[in-house]
Amino acid sequence: MPASLAITALVRSAEVLRQPAYLDLAKRTAERLWKDAYNPRIGELRHEVFCGRAQVHGYLDDYALLGIAFLSLADATRETLWRDRAARLAAVLLGRFFREGTLATTIPAADLVILPQDDGDNTMPSGTSATVELLARLQAATGKPDYGEVLRRIVSGVASTVRDHPQVWASTLVALNRYPALESAQALQRTARPSASGQPSVLNTADHVRARGEAHGALDHDDITVTLVVDKDYHVNANPASFDYLIPTRLSIDGLTDTRVTYPAAIVIKPKFAPDGLKVYEGTVTIRAIAPKDTVVGGKPIVGNVRVQACNDEICLPPATLSVTIEIGR
Numbered sequence: 001m002p003a004s005l006a007i008t009a010l011v012r013s014a015e016v017l018r019q020p021a022y023l024d025l026a027k028r029t030a031e032r033l034w035k036d037a038y039n040p041r042i043g044e045l046r047h048e049v050f051c052g053r054a055q056v057h058g059y060l061d062d063y064a065l066l067g068i069a070f071l072s073l074a075d076a077t078r079e080t081l082w083r084d085r086a087a088r089l090a091a092v093l094l095g096r097f098f099r100e101g102t103l104a105t106t107i108p109a110a111d112l113v114i115l116p117q118d119d120g121d122n123t124m125p126s127g128t129s130a131t132v133e134l135l136a137r138l139q140a141a142t143g144k145p146d147y148g149e150v151l152r153r154i155v156s157g158v159a160s161t162v163r164d165h166p167q168v169w170a171s172t173l174v175a176l177n178r179y180p181a182l183e184s185a186q187a188l189q190r191t192a193r194p195s196a197s198g199q200p201s202v203l204n205t206a207d208h209v210r211a212r213g214e215a216h217g218a219l220d221h222d223d224i225t226v227t228l229v230v231d232k233d234y235h236v237n238a239n240p241a242s243f244d245y246l247i248p249t250r251l252s253i254d255g256l257t258d259t260r261v262t263y264p265a266a267i268v269i270k271p272k273f274a275p276d277g278l279k280v281y282e283g284t285v286t287i288r289a290i291a292p293k294d295t296v297v298g299g300k301p302i303v304g305n306v307r308v309q310a311c312n313d314e315i316c317l318p319p320a321t322l323s324v325t326i327e328i329g330r
Contacts, residue, residue, distance in 0.1 A: 001152045002032060004065035005124065011072040023076055028097035030073055033066065034085065047166055060105045060118075060127030063093040068317055069133040071141065075244045082208040083141055093149060101153040120161075120168030128158060136179035139243045143204070143309070143318025151327050179245050205310040205320035208234045213304050213326035221290050224259070226251055226304050228285040234310045238266035238279035244279075247319045250285050253326075261289045273312045280311075291312045302326045 008027045008288040014022035036049045046054035054293035094157035097104045105116050105127050118126040139147035162169040208231040215224045241248040251261050266279035
């Protein structure tokens with residue numbers, strides 16, 4: 001679906017060229033496709049829209065490329081509905097095209113003895129390559145290991161042909177290099193711990209990052225300080241994060257919108273999946289927010305929320321939102 005590629009290109013152009021109109025156009029185009037080409041009642045995406053009429057059953061690449069476009073919008077707008085729509089498309093995609101570890105490019109039909117599979121990319125990413133990127137980005141965005149497990153099975157199925165003919169699988173290789181979800185999914189299984197029921201329970205960010213907060217009145221404003229303590233050998237992503245698929249550390253205060261948050265300077269590390277470096281925070285991390293005078297001090301207790309994702313040199317754990325009761329003093 002070329003329109004999906006156009007949406008992704010518009011989102012990127014809006015960021016690079018600082019043209020909000022491009023992002024607005026991308027959103028309107030995406031909404032139109034969702035309205036005209038996707039049928040929520042039966043969970044089906046159509047291949048094309050002609051004169052306002054959706055027609056032809058969607059192919060593998062239609063679902064995957066539109067899901068990628070929605071994730072790009074989610075990254076740019078911070079609107080979760082786009083990520084939810086991408087997840088919905090991914091679920092339908094896997095139900096329709098994923099069979100025994102491989103991806104078909106079209107749905108079963110009476111006249112098809114064998115379902116066709118991709119043989120590589122061309123001027124556009126193949127459906128398989130686009131699906132690899134979609135699942136890797138969803139795993140990175142949500143922390144759900146199920147995406148990584150399905151992705152591992154898909155990549156295992158095409159590994160030999162990608163190794164033998166890398167020149168025709170460029171999009172798959174780019175996606176795996178940019179979104180290293182496979183290592184994360186496998187390492188998450190290795191770090192699983194037993195729960196009270198005796199079943200494996202995957203560690204998450206809250207197991208390795210703690211938060212506390214306090215507020216004080218200044219001469220003409222109120223100061224809010226939230227301190228994170230990150231376990232040894234772990235780090236959290238800086239704000240802004242180095243890549244759009246990483247979750248930046250972000251502080252919000254319940255009920256307060258007129259605040260200015262200042263994040264500390266990042267340090268740069270170079271894990272094996274990011275040789276050019278990642279901007280992160282380690283150890284004790286102090287985040288400061290300035291609020292109008294008397295908006296927090298002397299009032300009711302306030303609650304801060306820190307969205308954060310802990311990683312080490314091998315894995316990134318599922319993200320968490322840490323709730324912080326901020327102590328008020330003078």
